[in-house]
Amino acid sequence: MNxxxxxxxxxxxxxxxxxxxxxxxxxxxxxxxxxGGRRFGSLIIWLLMAGEIYTTFTFLGASGWAYSKGAPTxxxxxxxTLAYTLSFxxxxxxxxxxxxxxxxxxxxxxxxxxxxxxxxxxxxVVGILSIIPYLQLQLAGLGxxxxxxxxxxIPSRLAIILSFVLTCAFVYTSGIRGSAWVSVxxxxxxxxxxxxxxxxxxxxxFGGIGxxxxxxxxxxxxxxxxxxxxxxxxxLWVMSxxxxxxxxxxxxxxxxxxxxxxxxxxxxxxxxxxxxxxxxPILLVFMVGFSAFLALPGLKNGDLAFLELVHxxxxxxxxxxxxxxxxxxxxVPASILVLFASTxxxxxxxxxxxxPSASEAAVMRLSRAMVFVITTTGLIFALFLPNALVNxxxxxxxxxxxxxxxxxxxxxxxxxxxxxxxCGLLTGLAIVVALVFGRHDPFLGMNAGFIAxxxxxTVAVAISLLVRPGRPQGTVHVD
Amino acid sequence: xxxxxxxxxxxxxxxxxxxxxxxxxVNRIEPIVLGLPFVLFWILLWVVLTPAVLFAAYKIxxxxxxPDDEDKQ
Numbered sequence: 157m158n159x160x161x162x163x164x165x166x167x168x169x170x171x172x173x174x175x176x177x178x179x180x181x182x183x184x185x186x187x188x189x190x191x192g193g194r195r196f197g198s199l200i201i202w203l204l205m206a207g208e209i210y211t212t213f214t215f216l217g218a219s220g221w222a223y224s225k226g227a228p229t230x231x232x233x234x235x236x237t238l239a240y241t242l243s244f245x246x247x248x249x250x251x252x253x254x255x256x257x258x259x260x261x262x263x264x265x266x267x268x269x270x271x272x273x274x275x276x277x278x279x280x281v282v283g284i285l286s287i288i289p290y291l292q293l294q295l296a297g298l299g300x301x302x303x304x305x306x307x308x309x310i311p312s313r314l315a316i317i318l319s320f321v322l323t324c325a326f327v328y329t330s331g332i333r334g335s336a337w338v339s340v341x342x343x344x345x346x347x348x349x350x351x352x353x354x355x356x357x358x359x360x361x362f363g364g365i366g367x368x369x370x371x372x373x374x375x376x377x378x379x380x381x382x383x384x385x386x387x388x389x390x391x392l393w394v395m396s397x398x399x400x401x402x403x404x405x406x407x408x409x410x411x412x413x414x415x416x417x418x419x420x421x422x423x424x425x426x427x428x429x430x431x432x433x434x435x436x437p438i439l440l441v442f443m444v445g446f447s448a449f450l451a452l453p454g455l456k457n458g459d460l461a462f463l464e465l466v467h468x469x470x471x472x473x474x475x476x477x478x479x480x481x482x483x484x485x486x487x488v489p490a491s492i493l494v495l496f497a498s499t500x501x502x503x504x505x506x507x508x509x510x511x512p513s514a515s516e517a518a519v520m521r522l523s524r525a526m527v528f529v530i531t532t533t534g535l536i537f538a539l540f541l542p543n544a545l546v547n548x549x550x551x552x553x554x555x556x557x558x559x560x561x562x563x564x565x566x567x568x569x570x571x572x573x574x575x576x577x578x579c580g581l582l583t584g585l586a587i588v589v590a591l592v593f594g595r596h597d598p599f600l601g602m603n604a605g606f607i608a609x610x611x612x613x614t615v616a617v618a619i620s621l622l623v624r625p626g627r628p629q630g631t632v633h634v635d
Numbered sequence: 636x637x638x639x640x641x642x643x644x645x646x647x648x649x650x651x652x653x654x655x656x657x658x659x660x661v662n663r664i665e666p667i668v669l670g671l672p673f674v675l676f677w678i679l680l681w682v683v684l685t686p687a688v689l690f691a692a693y694k695i696x697x698x699x700x701x702p703d704d705e706d707k708q
Contacts, residue, residue: 227674230674230675230678233678233679233682234654234678234682237650237654237681237682237685238650238651238654238655240685240689241647241651241685241689242647244647244689244692245643245647364670365670366667366669366670366671367670369667369670369671370667370670373664373667373672377664380664380674380675381662381663381664381672381674382658382674391658391659391662395655395656395658395659398654398655399655425693426693428689429686429693430686432682432685432686432689433683433686435682436679436682436683439675439679442675
C-alpha cells in the first residue's frame with residue numbers, strides 16, 4: 157500500500173514541479189500566458205490537444221458506459237474523429253485570423269468578426285457557465301479515482317484539495333506552457349495504464365479480446381449493437397449525438413483557444429491528420445468495461461467498473477499507478493479550463509463588458525487573480541455542493557456547440573450578419589434549455605442539442621439572407 | 636472556392652459518410668472481424684483510415700492550390 161501512496165503523491169508533486177518549471181524564464185504577458193506566445197511546434201501541440209481531450213471521462217465514463225449501456229459508448233470513438241476532420245478545414249483559417257489580429261480567446265474572435273461586444277460577452281458567459289461544471293466533474297473524478305485506488309488511504313477531499321492547489325499554482329506561474337508540459341507526463345502514464353489494463357484484463361479473464369467478445373455475444377448479444385442496454389440511445393441518437401459533439405468539440409472555449417498557441421497553420425493542419433490515432437486507446441477502455449460486464453456483474457455505479465476491475469485483478473502498487481494516472485488526467489484538462497475561464501472573465505467579461513479602456517497588463521493581472529476565484533469556485537462546488545451543477549453539466553456540451561454556426565459562417569461566408577448569428581445563438585440556447593430541462597432529451601429519437609444546432613444554423617443563415625447589409629461597418633473579414 | 640479546397644472537402648466528407656450515415660447499415664454483430672462485433676470493427680476501421688483520408692486531402696489541396704496563394708483566401 158505504501159508504494160501506491162508514494163506513486164500517487166510522487167506523480168502529483170512531480171507534475172506540479174514540471175508545470176511550474178515550464179514557465180521559468182518566460183516573461184509572462186497575456187500573449188505568453190494564454191497562447192504560449194504562438195510558438196508551439198507539432199509535438200507539443202499534439203500533446204496539448206490530446207491532454208485536454210483525454211479527461212477522467214476517458215477512464216471512467218467510456219468504460220462505465222460500455223459496462224452499463226453497451227454499444228452507445230461507441231459514440232465516444234466516433235465523435236473525436238469527426239471533430240478532427242472538421243478541424244482540418246476550420247482551425248487553420250481560425251489560426252490565421254488569430255495571428256493577424258492577436259486573438260487570445262473565443263469571444264475575441266466573435267468580437268473581431270461581428271463587431272459586437274454584446275455577442276462577445278454572451279459567448280464568454282455561456283463559455284464560463286459550461287466550464288465550471290466541467291471543472292467540477294474533473295475534480296470529483298480525481299477524488300474518486302485517488303480514493304478508490306489508494307484503498308481509501310487518501311480521502312477524496314484531500315486528493316481534490318491538494319492536487320488543485322498545485323494545479324492552480326502552475327496555471328498562475330506558467331499559463332498554457334504548464335499545461336502543455338504536464339501533458340507529457342499525463343499522456344505517457346495514461347497510454348501505459350490503458351494499454352496494460354485494456355489488453356491485460358480480457359486476456360487474464362477470457363484468454364484474449366476475441367474470446368471475451370465471444371463470451372459476451374453468447375451471453376447478451378444485444379449489448380454490443382445499438383441501442384445496447386439504453387433503449388433511448390438507438391442508432392438515430394448515436395448519429396445525431398456524434399454530429400453534435402463532433403461540431404461542438406472545438407467550440408469549448410479552452411479547446412478553441414489552445415488552437416492559437418500553434419506556431420503555424422500548417423502545424424495545426426498536420427496535427428488534425430494524425431489526431432484520429434489517439435482514438436484507438438478508447439477501444440481498449442471499452443474492452444475493460446465489457447470485461448467488467450462479464451466478470452463483475454451487478455455494480456451499482458458503472459463508472460467504477462474500470463477501477464473495481466483493476467482492484468480485483470492487479471497488485472496494489474499498480475492500482476496506485478492507475479490512481480496517479482487518473483489524477484494527472486484530471487489535472488491537465490482542469491488547468492486549461494481554469495486558464496481559459498480566468499481569461500474569459502478578465503478579458504471578455506470585465507474588459508469587454510465593463511471597462512474597455514483597461515490596459516493589457518491590467519487584464520493580465522486580473523486574469524491571474526481570477527485563477528484563484530475559478531479554482532475556489534470549482535472546489536466549493538466539488539466539496540460541498542456536488543449536485544448543484546448537474547443541470548449545467550447536462551447542457552454544457554449542447555450549449556457550447558451552439559457557437560458552431562457563428563464560427564463557421566464567420567470564417568467562410570461573407571454575407572453572414574451579426575444579427576443572424578445572435579438570433580441563431582439565442583434560439584439554439586433557448587431550445588437546449590427547454591428540451592433538456594423539460595426532460596425531452598432525446599427528442600424524436602435525436603439528441604436535443606443537435607436539433608437546437610440545426611435550428612440555430614438555419615435561423616442564422618435565413619436572417620443573414622433577409623437582412624442587409626451583410627456586415628456592420630468596422631468589422632474585419634477573413635479576406 | 637478554389638479547386639483544391641473543393642476536392643479536399645470531398646475527402647473530408649468520407650468520415651461523415653462512413654461513421655455517421657452508414658451506421659444504420661452496419662449495426663450488427665456478424666460477421667465478426669478481428670474478434671470484434673462488426674459494428675465496432677467498422678468504426679475502428681474508419682477511425683484508423685481517417686488519417687489516410689485527411690492526408691490525401693492535404694496532398695490534393697497542396698497540389699491544386701498554388702502556394703503563393705495559400706495565405707490569402
